[in-house]
Amino acid sequence: MDTKAPRTVVALGLEGSANKLGIGIVKHVYPSGISSDGELSPEYIELANVRDTYNPPAGEGFLPRDVAAHHRSTIITLVRQAFEEAKIGPQDLDCICYTKGPGMGAPLQSVALVARTLSQIWDVPLVGVNHCVGHIEMGRAITGAQNPVVLYVSGGNTQVIAYSQQTYRIFGETLDIAIGNCLDRFARVLMLPNDPSPGYNIEQYAKRGSKFIELPYTVKGMDVSFSGILSFIEKLAKTEPDKYSPEDLCYSLQENMFAMLVEITERAMAHIGATEVLVVGGVGCNVRLQEMMGQMAQERGGKVFATDMRYCIDNGIMIAQAGALAFARDFTTSIEDSWITQRFRTDQVHVEWRV
Amino acid sequence: MAEQVLIRQGAEARVYKTTMPDGRVAVAKQRFSKSYRHPDLDAKLTRGRLNQEARSLKRCKEHGICVPEVIRVDKSSATLFIEFIHGPTLKEWIVANGNPDQENELMATVGRILHQMHSFDVIHGDLTTSNMILDSSNQLVLIDFGLSQISSSAEDKAVDLYVLERAFISTHPNSERLFATVLEAYSVSEAARLILRRLEDVRQRGRKRDMSG
Numbered sequence: 001m002d003t004k005a006p007r008t009v010v011a012l013g014l015e016g017s018a019n020k021l022g023i024g025i026v027k028h029v030y031p032s033g034i035s036s037d038g039e040l041s042p043e044y045i046e047l048a049n050v051r052d053t054y055n056p057p058a059g060e061g062f063l064p065r066d067v068a069a070h071h072r073s074t075i076i077t078l079v080r081q082a083f084e085e086a087k088i089g090p091q092d093l094d095c096i097c098y099t100k101g102p103g104m105g106a107p108l109q110s111v112a113l114v115a116r117t118l119s120q121i122w123d124v125p126l127v128g129v130n131h132c133v134g135h136i137e138m139g140r141a142i143t144g145a146q147n148p149v150v151l152y153v154s155g156g157n158t159q160v161i162a163y164s165q166q167t168y169r170i171f172g173e174t175l176d177i178a179i180g181n182c183l184d185r186f187a188r189v190l191m192l193p194n195d196p197s198p199g200y201n202i203e204q205y206a207k208r209g210s211k212f213i214e215l216p217y218t219v220k221g222m223d224v225s226f227s228g229i230l231s232f233i234e235k236l237a238k239t240e241p242d243k244y245s246p247e248d249l250c251y252s253l254q255e256n257m258f259a260m261l262v263e264i265t266e267r268a269m270a271h272i273g274a275t276e277v278l279v280v281g282g283v284g285c286n287v288r289l290q291e292m293m294g295q296m297a298q299e300r301g302g303k304v305f306a307t308d309m310r311y312c313i314d315n316g317i318m319i320a321q322a323g324a325l326a327f328a329r330d331f332t333t334s335i336e337d338s339w340i341t342q343r344f345r346t347d348q349v350h351v352e353w354r355v
Numbered sequence: 356m357a358e359q360v361l362i363r364q365g366a367e368a369r370v371y372k373t374t375m376p377d378g379r380v381a382v383a384k385q386r387f388s389k390s391y392r393h394p395d396l397d398a399k400l401t402r403g404r405l406n407q408e409a410r411s412l413k414r415c416k417e418h419g420i421c422v423p424e425v426i427r428v429d430k431s432s433a434t435l436f437i438e439f440i441h442g443p444t445l446k447e448w449i450v451a452n453g454n455p456d457q458e459n460e461l462m463a464t465v466g467r468i469l470h471q472m473h474s475f476d477v478i479h480g481d482l483t484t485s486n487m488i489l490d491s492s493n494q495l496v497l498i499d500f501g502l503s504q505i506s507s508s509a510e511d512k513a514v515d516l517y518v519l520e521r522a523f524i525s526t527h528p529n530s531e532r533l534f535a536t537v538l539e540a541y542s543v544s545e546a547a548r549l550i551l552r553r554l555e556d557v558r559q560r561g562r563k564r565d566m567s568g
Contacts, residue, residue, distance in 0.1 A: 169525050175514060176560065212395045219502060221481045221518035259392040263366070270366040271485075295391040 005033050009042070009094045009328050012082070012118075013320025016071045016111035017103025017131050018155060019062045022051040023075075023082040024317025028324050040328055040353040044141045047086035049310060049317040050078055055194040061184065068106035075114050082316070090122040095332070097323025100128035101344030102156065108340040116338050127323035128333040131314075132157060132346040135280040136168060137325060138318035143305035145278045151265050151293070152346070154281035154314075155180035158261070159346060160222060160268045166351045171268040172222025179257055180283045182226040186253060189234050190246050197313075202250045203286050209251025213244060217256060222264045222271075226257060258289045262296045275302030284312040325353040359383060368501070372439060379438070381426055384408075386433040386501075401433050404501045408435055411477050411503040418475045420468060421496045440496050446484035449527060459536050464495050466540025469519075470547055472497070473512045478504045482519035484526055509546075513553035516541070520558075 007030045015022040028042035054070035056062045083089060098115035099108060119126045136150050150161040150168070158179045160172035177185075180199060187198030192205070216232055218225040233253055236244050265277055277297050279290060284306055294304040311318065329352040359371040362382075371383040386401045405428065415422040423437040443451070445465070452458060465487065472479065479486070480502030488496045504511070516538070523530035542548055 170521075171525055172521075175517075175557070212393050214395070214399070217396070217400065220514055221483065221502070221522065223514075223518060223521070255393045255396065259389075259396055262389075262391050266366040270364075292391040296389070299390065 006031055007033050009324045010047075010088065010092050011127070011320040011324035011327065012079075012093050012096045012124075013129070013134075013316040013318065013323060014075075014079075014096070014098045014111050014115050015131070015134070015314055015316045015319045016067075016075070016107045017099045017101070018107065018314060019054045019067050019070075020051055020314040021054075021071045021074050021078060021111070022049070022314055022316035022319075023078045024049040024315055024320045025082055025086040025088070026317055026320040026324055028328065030328070034328050037355070039355050040325055042324075042328070044321075046317060047088065048082040049315055050081050050085065051313075051315055052078055053196070055196075058193045059188050059191045060194075061188065064104045064106040067104060068110045071107050071110045075111065079114075079118075090118070090124070093122065093124045095125050095127045095323060095327045096122075097127040097129050097319045097327075098338075099131050099134070099319055099340075100333075101341035102131055103340075103342060105340070105342050108342070112338060112340045116335060119338075120335070125327070125332040126335070126338050127327050127331060128338060129319045129323045129326070130344050130346065130349045131319075132159070132161075133168060133349050133351070134318035134322040135312075136161065136278075136346075137322040138311050138315075139278045139280040139305065139307055141321055142307050142311050143278060145276050145305040147274065148276035148278035148305060149265060149269050149272070149274045150278045150280060151261060151284070152281045153179050153261065153279065153283035153289070155184060155283075157281060158224065158226075160264050161346060162268060162272055162274065163351070163354065164272075166354060168346045168349065168351060170345070170347050171271065172224070172264040175220065175223050175225040176227040177230070179226060179261065180281070182230045182257065183253070183283065185230060186233060186237075186250075189237050190249070197282065199283055199286065202254065203288065205247050205250035206254045206288065207251075209245070209247035209249070211245075211248040211251070212255060213248060213252040215252055215256045217260060219260050219263055222267050224260045224264055229253070229257065254286070254288055258286075258292050261289070262292050265293065266296050266300070269300065269302070275300060276305065277302065278305045280307070280312055282313045285309050329353050373436075375426060375436065379426070381436050382423065382439050384435045384437065402430070405430065405433050405435060407503055408500040411479075411500040411505070412437065414475060414477055414505070415472060415497070415500075418471070420472050420475070420477075421490075421494050422500070423496065423498060440488045440490050440498065442488050442490045442496075444485045445487040445489065445495070446526060448489050449484060449533070458533065461489075461495070462533050462536035463540035466537040467543070468495060468497065469516070469537070470541045470543055473515070473550065474544070474546070476505050476507045478506050478511045478515050480504060480515065480518075482515060483522035485522075509550045509553045510557075512550045513557050516550070516554050517557045520554075 009028040025047040027045040158174040192201040363370040426436040486499040
């Protein structure tokens with residue numbers, strides 16, 4: 001490969017592993033070409049990042065088939081919208097990136113089908129992307145964090161991750177349910193609206209709470225467990241609604257669970273000697289979590305990096321971002337291999353674009 | 356007050372080497388409060404872990420498991436004074452050592468000690484190869500009981516082993532062989548075999564987790 005000539009990679013990203021459908025287009029510029037070894041750090045240009053969210057009624061969670069139906073009916077409009085925003089056409093694409101997993105089967109499948117079809121119509125190579133790696137690469141691109149410990153917190157995942165030898169290694173994670181899942185389910189108990197998201201509404205309630213209610217605190221090494229906390233607080237909310245206000249319950253739930261997350265993140269930082277921490281995933285938008293993480297990092301002489309709703313909530317451009325990096329290292333996914341998988345661990349990806 | 360030398364600044368405690376009034380060399384583990392967490396929660400965790408660490412160490416000692424001796428618990432400064440153990444951590448030893456036979460032998464010792472500890476219902480809570488020290492007489496000593504608890508449940512014991520397995524995977528390249536040897540030596544009773552079956556469930560829970568929670 002000619003490493004001297006300037007080169008660009010334009011990537012379309014399609015994400016629909018849960019209830020958000022996101023389409024993004026990113027352009028990477030390598031002013032002096034793509035070197036065959038060393039870390040890739042192209043100039044990042046965002047061309048489009050559009051999203052549409054499926055929200056079930058208050059008190060209900062989203063079901064895979066309803067989410068898939070939403071994605072199917074919305075995706076063509078959203079892809080068109082992304083191209084309009086980007087002011088480019090399909091002929092300008094170098095690759096089409098889609099979420100291979102992890103996530104809910106039916107929604108993943110509905111988006112992969114579109115990716116496969118577009119790839120064949122336009123004759124553009126496909127790149128299958130790990131959703132979690134997408135979050136990490138997006139966070140790095142937006143914040144400029146170099147080699148942070150990553151806390152990945154969302155509706156389906158809770159992981160403390162650190163990069164080592166071309167792998168995003170998982171140091172700690174939940175032993176049962178994800179933190180976002182716990183928050184969502186408690187929002188249902190309180191019948192909080194799912195719009196814009198259950199977690200956002202819990203956060204607003206928590207801001208008005210002041211009384212700290214003691215809850216189970218479960219940290220095991222660098223792992224955490226949330227299911228016991230959920231059953232405990234559900235019981236409080238249902239059996240003694242007069243004694244505990246929803247505001248105080250939300251406040252205490254956040255304070256307790258976030259302290260657990262900060263603790264395991266700090267332990268990972270101490271373990272590997274890192275000073276930077278990057279928070280990604282939907283729950284990463286929570287300002288209180290960012291604040292607590294910031295206090296911890298400051299006490300260690302470090303810094304916290306976080307992104308806003310455009311990037312920490314599931315989106316298409318993060319899939320384009322991670323896919324474009326892999327593509328620059330000649331990674332593509334053949335049509336035969338363009339399946340999806342509900343289980344795809346962060347540490348299964350060979351991170352070829354880093355050293 | 357005797358001179359204190361900081362030997363480790365952990366995530367939630369500063370560890371000093373110090374000399375007690377009677378001349379014994381000791382470790383002072385001082386827990387500090389965390390400004391990010393609610394004061395009530397902070398007090399509960401700091402106090403609870405200080406006491407639990409001392410309690411679990413004493414329990415292990417009573418049952419002949421090699422741990423540092425508790426010298427004094429100072430509640431006002433949240434400091435635990437324990438016997439100083441000189442020697443490399445198991446992690447350091449594994450990295451420096453290249454002899455597979457010696458390694459296997461030591462892994463079997465780890466398995467036997469953990470089985471013994473679990474048989475007295477002590478759950479360590481933070482098992483890693485950094486929390487085990489090889490002392491001057493080549494005896495394996497368990498340290499850092501800050502997250503420990505007393506429990507007879509197979510689930511808690513299985514999770515204890517799972518935490519160690521994860522630590523092995525993220526720290527040591529040939530972790531699979533090493534940890535297999537640990538489990539083989541652990542599996543010496545019917546109760547232990549039950550815990551290992553439970554460990555399989557805990558592992559599956561981790562791997563099968565997907566976005567639907």
